[in-house]
Amino acid sequence: MTDLDLRLARRAAGSGDELSAILSLVNAPGLITFSGGFPAPEIFPSSFVRDLVLEELGGSAGVALQYTxxxxxxxxxxxxxxxxxxxxxxxxxxxxxxxxxIEALQLICRTLLDPGDRVLVESPTYLGAITAFSGFEAQIDVVAADEDGLDPAALAAALASGPVPKLLYVIPDFQNPTGAWLSTERRHALVELARQHGLLVVEDVAYRELGFTDEQRPSLWSLAPDVVVQVGTFSKILFPGVRLGWAAGPAALIPHLVRAKQNSDQCASGFGQWLAEAFLQDGGLDTQLPLARRTYAARWAAMDAGLSAHLPPGFSWTSPRGGFFAWVTGPVGLDTAALLPRARDLGVAFVPGAPFYAGRSTHHALRLAFSATTPDEIAEGTRRLGLLLSSSGGSL
Structure with a gap:
């Protein structure tokens, strides 16, 4: 029989499986997982969902259980x-x-990108976005970023050289994977550059509502709705099981995304939309979001304490002010992917840093998610991580 690998399309042959590997660790027995950006199940609105289904679903089945x-x-x-x-x-x-x-990103790619089109991304950035852009055979170029987010000077330099980019992808709030928070000054500079160069900005706001305090900075879309399409999700602020998100953007673009969706899954879950609508109208997020912020702030504090106590010299990490992630950087020459088998033996999981870079050029970093682990689990997990990363090793 012909090897089916020989039949793969060019865009599929080089795609990674990191997202599948992360999801496979959900509820893995005996493992403290810092891998996936999973929300804390303790804050899921289980009682609200149960009561809504028991009391309201019968009269709403024609909407909630139907195509939309x-x-x-x-x-x-x-x-x-x-x-x-x-x-x-x-x-x-x-x-x-x-x-x-992620579907919103796919629709944007399907609608706007031809093979070879140039896309700008932060470095590092969300590996799912890199996979999406690579899948449509885009040329991905990186723009430098730091603890204050994407650097406008670096963006200006990228725009001044090379082909005109089709789009810029950015996560302004508590970025995945670093936790960086784009400063207000840089937000204004970024959208001004986008307007000057006719650049479409794709703003991913997955973590926008999950700062550790009530402080918020203006969304890029609110500053420049003419050049920004905003991608959002309820996976982090309601629960992932609804698989529900949105795209808000220029009126000339959204109808094309709708047409693209007709050729994917045709429509999002009617049940999820019905449930989320009731949650919004009931004011459920007004209760859930403060609880989420307190929960994640406490878990980050536990992780920061654990990293400070257990990581060996030569390692540093970011200090996020919201979201799910911290970014750990080790000595140059370290290969965090090579540590995965022993990490599994020690009962701890993380995501190596290389997949978050277009070109996979950096190997001495790793991402830690603190959102779905309790403070006690974080304390033990960082102890195990410290054993793994220490040059002298150790045993449990």
Whole structure:
């Protein structure tokens, strides 16, 4: 029989399986996992969902259990637009519902990218975005970033050289993987550059609502809705099981994304939209988000303490002010991917840093997610991680 690998399309042959590997560790027995950006199940609104289904589903089955319009239920989009306006200070002119944030990225790629088109990303950045852009055979170029987020001077330099980019992908709030928070000054500079160069900015706001305090900075979309398409998700702020997200952006673009969705899954979950609409109208996020912020702040404090106590000299890490992640950097020459088998033996998991770089050029970093582990688990997990990273090793 012919080797099926020989039949793979060029865009598929080089794709990685890091996301599948991360998801495979959900609830893995005997493992303290710092790998996936999973929300804390303790804050899922289980009682709300149970009561809503028991009391309301019977009369709403024709909506909740049926197909929906491709752009999403009109009533849910109205509720979502109202929530976005309350949170970000502006109501979207054009808004569609997606099956999570990653689908929104896929729709943008399918609609805008031809093979060889240039895409700019932060370095490092979300590995799912790199996979999406690579899957559509884009040329991915990186823009330097630091603890204050993407550097506008580096962006200006990237825009001044090479082909005109089709888009820039950026995570302004508590970035994945570093936890960086784009400064307000840089937000204004970024959108001004986008306007000057006719650049479409894809703003991923997955963690925007999950700062450790109530402080918020203006979304890029609220500053420049003419050049920004915002990608959001309910996976982090409601629960991932609904697989629900949105795209808000220029009115000329969103209808094309809707048409692209007609050729993917046709429509997002009607049940998820019905549930999320009820949650928004009930004010459930007003209760859930403060609890989430307190929970994740406490878990980051536990991780920071554990890293300080157990990591050997030569390692440093970021200090996020929200979100799910910290970024650990070790000595040059360290290969964090090579440590994975022993990490598993020690009962701890993390994600090596290389997949977060376009070109996989950096190997001495790793990402730690603190969102789904308790403070006690974090204390033990960082102890095991310290054993792994120490030059002298050790045994449990």
């Amino acid at each position: 319009p491709t752009e999403g239920l009109a009533s849910f989009r109205t509720a979502l637009a109202s929530w976005i306006k309350a949170s970000q200070g502006a109501a979207p002119d054009a808004l569609m519902v997606t099956s999570g944030g």
